[in-house]
Every structure is written in C-alpha cells, then in structure tokens.
Amino acid sequence: MSNPCLFAQTTLLNLLGLLDTPTGGEYLLDGEPTDALRARRRARLRGEVFGFVFQQFNLLPRRTAEENVAAPLLYARGRDYLRRRRTARELLDRVGLGARADTVPERLSGGEQQRVAIARALVRSPRVVLADEPTGALDVETGAQVMALLAEAAAEGGAALVTITHDLNVAGLADRRYRLDAGRLTPLPDPAPTLPAPAAAPLEEALP
C-alpha cells in the first residue's frame, strides 16, 4: 500500500490489527464482525492473529533482544508461555541475531533492531504480519536487506505480510499492491506501481 498521506495508511493498519476501531463501516475478521467484540477478545485476537512491525522498531528499552522477542509470549498460554525463551532464541537465530540475544536495543544498530522487531512479530506464529513503513528509519541498503528478511521470514512462518511503504523498491517485492487515496483503496496493476488507479472502491468494501 502506498499513499502520500501517512496517517490514513497507519489508521488502516491499526484498524486491520484491531488496535483501533472504525468510526463508520464494518470490519469482518474471519467473517466475524469485529465491532461487536469485547475489548478482551479483541486483545486476544490481536495477539494471536497479528504481528506488528513498526517504523520506529518500538523495542522495549533496556530489555535484551531475547526478552524483547519473548515479550509477546507473556500473553500467550500454556506451553508457548513456558517455552518463551527457547522460542525467542530460535526466532533470533532465524533472523541471524542469535549471537546478539543478550544485547539491549540501545546497543544494536537500526537494522539489527528491526530484525529483532521482525523476530518479535513472528514469535507467536501470526497469520498476518502488519508492517508500517518497516524500512522508513533505515538507509536504503539496510532497508532492502531487512525487507527481504521480513518477506522471507513471514513466508517461512506462513504469515501474510501487509506492508505500508512509500518506497517503490519495497512495493516492488509485493505480490499485490494497493493505493490508498482519499479513503479509497485501489488495486495497482503489477508492472507499473506508480500509475494512478482508474477506479476506486469504498474502503469498507475493499476490506475482507
């Protein structure tokens, strides 16, 4: 998804991830209307279905990479909770940071921090990973590496990856591209992501 107006996309992502509620319209998750969900259930679903990657990484300060990756499992149940440290190590290995598991974010580079964030987003095996400008705070080269890793890790974990980006290179990696404009989400044709979309559908209808 790409759009000049930043807030609209973030809002869309927040809506998708159950972090925010729509002021109008309806959001169906697995065919179930989400506005009727109780706050508790929303929170549970959010943790189980989605993984978030933020532009500013949003790692928990002063916790080691391992603790950061394990943090979402504090809200998981049973074995997942009890095995959280081991799972976190495995995920860190997968993003190539196994050796830096005991390092706090303050001592990691931007690229490393985002890799920790990717591991963290995947630690509960979400069905959807929502990434809000994941490369926005990184230089081009690191951004490309991180993006490749994110796409690969999400695919490996069997998660759909939804990314907001202004970076056409990042957008180029996507299977499907949409443009968000004035509240309308429009599919972009594959080869030319920069072309303006001809028809516009209302946002509510475009969402699953």
Added chain:
Amino acid sequence: MIPVLATLAEAWSEVRVHRARVVLSLVGVFLAVFAMTTVTALGLLVAQVQQEQGERTGGRPATIGVTAYDPQTGMPPDAGEWDAAVADLTERYGITTTASIGYEETRFRLPGGTQAVQTKRVSPSYGQLHRVEPIEGRWLREGDRDSLAPAVVVNEAFLGALGVPDLSGHPTVVIGGDSPVRAAIVGVVREGYGDELLAYRVDRSAGPWDEPAPADPSAMVFGPATLELWVPPEQADEVMAVVTNDLGLALGGVQVDAYRSDSEGLEETLGMLRLAIRGAGIVVLVLGGLGVLNIGLVTVRQRIREIGVRRSFGATSSRVFSAIMLESVCATFLAGLAAVALSVVLVRNLPLEQLLNSGVPLAETPAFPVAAAVEGLVAATAVGALAGLLPAVIAVRAKVIDAIRF
C-alpha cells in the same frame, strides 16, 4: 495459572529493568515501614516493661488486697482463725492464686553490726503475683517453709552490706533475736532506693525460730498483714464485696477492707501510647506512599509507549492494569520485607532490659511482635497497591494508537 505467572514475571522484569526508579521511590516506603514496625515493636516492649514494673508494686490485674483488724484494739485477728477463714473463702470461690504479705523488721547480724531490716513475709505465690524476677538466684518456694535454715531473698544493697559480691559462695546471714538462726540467701532482687536494705522471707514457716510470738503492738507500725487475691479483672468488684462480707462474718467483729491494689489505669495509658505510636507510623507511611505514587505518576507517562507496544502483543486491559499494579506491589512488598527484617535485627539486638528496665530481666520477654511484622508487610503492600492504582488506571486508559505513533 499461566496468566498469573506471566503477570508476575512481567512485573518482576519491570522492577528489574527500572531498578533505579523503583529503588528511589521505595526509600520512603522502606523508611516508613521500618519506622512503623520498629516503633510498634519497641512500643510493645516498653508497654511490657511498664506493665511489669506496675505489677511488681501493685500485683497483676486484678489483685485484690484484703486487710483485717479489730476496730477496738487495732490488732490483727488471730493467725490461725484468719488462715482458716481465708482457706475457706478461697476454696468456696475457687480463687487459685493468693498471697499473704506481712511486714516486719528482722534483725540481721551484718558485718557492720546488727541491723533491723524491713522484711516482707510473703507466701511464695507473691513472686508470681508481683512478677518478681530475681537478678540472681531464685525466688522463695513452698519448700522454704520446711527447710532447716530460713531462706532469704535480699536486695543488692543488702548483699553489699553483707560484703558479698554474688551468690556463688552460698552466703548466709544470721538472724538475731531470742533464738538466732543462720539463714541462707537464695536470691537477689533489684529493688529499693539507694542504700535501703530489703529482705523477703517466706511466711508461716514451721521452723522453731518462727514460733508464734504474742501479738506485738509495735509490729503494727508497718500495717496489718495483707492478703492478696488474684482474680479476673471483670470479677474484681464482685470479689471485693463478697470477701468483705464473708471474712467479716467468719471472723466476727473484725473490720475487713478489700481494695484493688494493681494499677487499673495502666492498660488505658498504654493503650493510648500504642495508639499514638500507631498514628505516627501511619502518617509516615502515607508520606512514603505519596513518594511512590509521585514517581509512579511521573514515569507512567513515559511508559505509555511501552504499554502501547505491549497492547500490540495482545495485552488485555486487565493485564496492563495488573502488571503496573503488581510492579508497585512487588516493589513495596520487597521494601517492606527488607524494612521488617532490619527492624527485627535492630530490636533483637538492642540491650532493652538495660535501657528500659534497669537491668531487671523481664518476666515475659516479648518476642519480636509478629503482629508488628505482619502489619508492616501488609501496610507496605497496601501502600504499593494504592500508589500503583492511579498510574495503572492512566495506563489502561491511554489510547494505544497514540502510544505507539512514532
């Protein structure tokens, strides 16, 4: 079970990560709980000392003193008749602890010459009733009535006048009079002012040196012998009326007076003292709690972002609430624990008997009051909960999307 464990783990990790902030905010609680626990514990000890000192003079609550004399002659009733009447009375009303106290002067032959020493002739149960705690040796006992050498308990000034440092050499002293006898000093008590010599002897002993002498009017200068009855405080008034009546009837024409000899008001005075101490402790604790609350409020604003991130992991409102709450409670509980531990160490190691009771051992040395320790912990935890409440509410109410936006 898992959510509880997870919440605890989260709270503990928060405490660990924010060590400096937590420690800072806890200094107040630590000091408050320490002060409160120590002061409460000391207060209880002081109260115990006060009570024992009061009891040493007046007897334990409720002690009823009974005296009897012939209103015509001013002489006490015949000893035999009196004993019989008292035995009858105590048996009838099931009064288990009684003591009799007579005052006389005994002529002891001391190195500096024969000296008349004020002596209390008491039944051995006097020790129990008045909480007499010898600093050396033992108190009088029933067997002393039959022993061949009279047993004497003296005060330190007496021992000094005898020129004996302590009881290790089993000192004796000769009691002068018509039939002199060598008495054994069996115990030393810390009593009397200055150089005043005091002695205790058992009453109604069977030895030949205690042949009943003809009633001596001069003995009455010290007042008539007193009978003391130890009864439950709530029955004191009833017992006084009954005793006056029954003994008066049994002895016929004898004036019987019964009165309360223990210091009745002491309980209330001590109650007030405890209350005042408690009040001061609570004020200090509230001040400490305000410190925790203050730092909690200031930092929760900075932590809203972190909380938003946790929300994105699926943290429910109740988890966010309990994590912040528990963090505060965990921390103050630990501070309370440390404070109570320090307080126990301090109170245990103070030479309290030297400081408060002029070195007389306490009859019942109160252990460190468990109530004070538990109270300290509960108070600390409660302060933690109260001080955590407001920040937790703020954290729950914060809008997630605002929290994680850049």
